[in-house]
Amino acid sequence: MNLAQGLDRFGLAVGGAIAPIRERLRPFARHQRTAQGAAAALGPERDHLVYMLDGHAKLVARTPGGQDRIVAFHCAGDLVTVPAAGLHAYALAAIRDCNLLAFGRTELLAAVRDDPAMLEAVFNQVIDGLERCRENAVNLGRKSASKRVASFLLTMAKRGGQGAGDAPVVELPMSRRDVSDYLGLTIETISRQISEMRKLGLIATPSRSRVQLLDCEALKARANHFAGAE
Amino acid sequence: MNLAQGLDRFGLAVGGAIAPIRERLRPFARHQRTAQGAAAALGPERDHLVYMLDGHAKLVARTPGGQDRIVAFHCAGDLVTVPAAGLHAYALAAIRDCNLLAFGRTELLAAVRDDPAMLEAVFNQVIDGLERCRENAVNLGRKSASKRVASFLLTMAKRGGQGAGDAPVVELPMSRRDVSDYLGLTIETISRQISEMRKLGLIATPSRSRVQLLDCEALKARANHFAGAE
């Protein structure tokens, strides 16, 4: 997804006109290019909102123990809320090269305050982020690894939009390590789950970073665990 | 915490004047009294924002499998974002009798749009909710039960504000079942953790719903697990 399309998503919710929006926001934002593997340069002392023009990124929380936990994955068009350093230090790290627009929380609000449609778009995106975080929390609270991984694949498929009808191919730009840090499992467990699903014929793995969902219904059943105890 | 104090929190962020705020919001809100054990009557078809005047509540996500997972606990002064029914059906259920102000997402935005301070207060509260959800997600992603429970107690202590200096007493208005649904553990595991911490002298349990934190530093160490692998 390119810059124009990225802004388009933002623009659609707002009401259409793309160029004017970008121009309005520019004075309040810092445009930033972040190379794969690097973290966006945001001061740790206050909240930020980052609009992703391009690329893929992960929001990482570093625990006091020094371990990294991934809180969210984001792609072009997302507005990412990056908390100031509190109990955990947060960083937005690029999985693939990224172009970002970084706002201070207060500044973004000031920028969109006078434009009701724009304000609503920002509000909606923040709430979207909250709802995704909640879905993630629900997923993490379920114990079994099989449900977490199946649910993860389905979520990525929905967001990726590679909806090739019956058997969509999902791009996983992040490493197994990232997936494990996101799902609260080890890379070995992830790998075992992937293998098991492949043996069961639920998925195929054409390449290291690609997964094809062969049987979405069965995956949903695996994720939701109908009927039985959860 | 009573109604005035509840609004006060909201009011403080806004800039002080309490009565006018309540009056301004009233036309857009539905005031609702929810008895202990009951769920707030919110239509499932759209997002809501609920301001808690009073009481304690839990935000529950019902999975397709029919199991309940608790996504957040809330008390007076909180602005709770309640998502429309999607993958999970959400409900705001009262742990103790509650007085609520329920807004549609769009209506609340319309109500505060013209008041910059008010708008910022709402924005802040939504982002607060997001950040708490993230902290929770980080906590859930950590494997060990001891860390989850220790972290939970510390979080509740910070929010409860019963800061009796060295050994704060934390009120846990929710049942063990609720805690287990929140932390993704079984009630037995919760109970065992509580017992172990008591044996270690980290906490005392004056009553079923009260926990006294005898050694906060040790609890923090237990929660964060300094140095060693996480």
Added chain:
DNA sequence: CGGATTCTTGAAAGATGTCAAATGGAGTGG
């Protein structure tokens, strides 16, 4: 005071984590 619910404790089974080694793919250089 008594019943019922909630919480606690115990023992065994299952699942995931840990450690170690082998495999395979991706990219590099010849």
Added chain:
DNA sequence: CCACTCCATTTGACATCTTTCAAGAATCCG
């Protein structure tokens, strides 16, 4: 274009932790 090397991923065996199932104790409420 092919071979080689490196590193992420996969697989295996075992230890550990949580769940499960079952029973007993404590607390709350009427």
